[in-house]
Amino acid sequence: MRIGKSLVGIGTALTGMSLGAAVWAQDALGDSVKGLPVIGKPTDGAMGFPPAATEVARDVHWLDGMIMWIISSITVFVVVLLLVVLVRFNQRANKTPATFTHNSVVEVVWTLGPIVILIFIGAFSLPILFKQLEIPKADISINVTGNQWYWSYEYPKNNIAFDSFLLDKADLKDAGYSQDEYLLAVDAPLVVPVNKTVVLTITGSDVIHSWAVPSFGVKLDAVPGRKQKTWFKAEKEGVYFGQCSELCGKNHAYMPITVKVVSQAVYDKWLKAAIKEYAGDPQPLNVASSN
C-alpha cells in the first residue's frame, strides 16, 4: 500500500489541498523548488552524457573523452594499415610475395604498444574507479531499496521512509512537471541538500534493480541480500532524473528516479515536513540501518 495515499488527511491539513501524496511531496518543498533547473532529461537529437553535477561524473566524462581519442586513433591506424596492405600487397601489385614468417622487431612493438596503451588508460581510469568506490564520510546516509517496480528511500537518522512511484500522466502538472517528463518524474522524489556528501546503501527486495543517475556518475546494482554503497555530492541545485538500469521485469521502464537537490534551508524545511508526514509509518522493505 502506498504510504502517502493513506495520509491524504495529513497532507490536506498541511497544505490545505486534497491532492494526495504526489502533490504533498511538492508542497513540502513549496515554491522554493520552482524554477530549479531540470537536469538529466533526454533531449531530442542530443548526443553524449547529461551534464555532470558531481566531481565523479566530470571525471567519468573526461575519461570517456580521453579513451575515445585513443580508440579512434587505433581504429584509424588499423584502417590505414589495411588499406596499405590492400593496395600495395595484393596479387596484382605484388607478384612475388615475401615468404618470411617472423619479424622480431614488429613482434616486440605490437606486444609492447598495447601494454603501454593499457597502462596509460589504467593510470587514469583506476583513480576514478577508486574515487567512485571509496566511500567518504557521509553528511547524509540514505538507504535505497529497489522493488518491483518502485524505489523505497529511508533516512535512518531521521527515522523516516517512503516509497517513490512513477507519476501518472494526469498528475504531472499538479506536481510541477511538464508533460514530456512522464516516465522520469516520481510522486515522492529523493530530496538532498546541495554540496553535501550523500552516501547511499542500496539493496533489492525481490530481483536485481540498478539505481542510476547519470548526472551524478552513479550506477549501482540493487541486489537482494546484499548491501552496496555508493555516494555523490551534487554541486548544483536542480531536478535530476535517472532510471532503473537493470532489467527487472515487466514494469522495469516504469520505475524512474527523481532527485531534487535543494539548498540546505529548503532541505531542512522539507525534512521537518517529511518527518511529520512519514513518522510512525510502517517502513517499507528497508535495509537495516546498522553498519
Ligand SMILES: [Cu+2]
Ligand atoms: Cu529495472
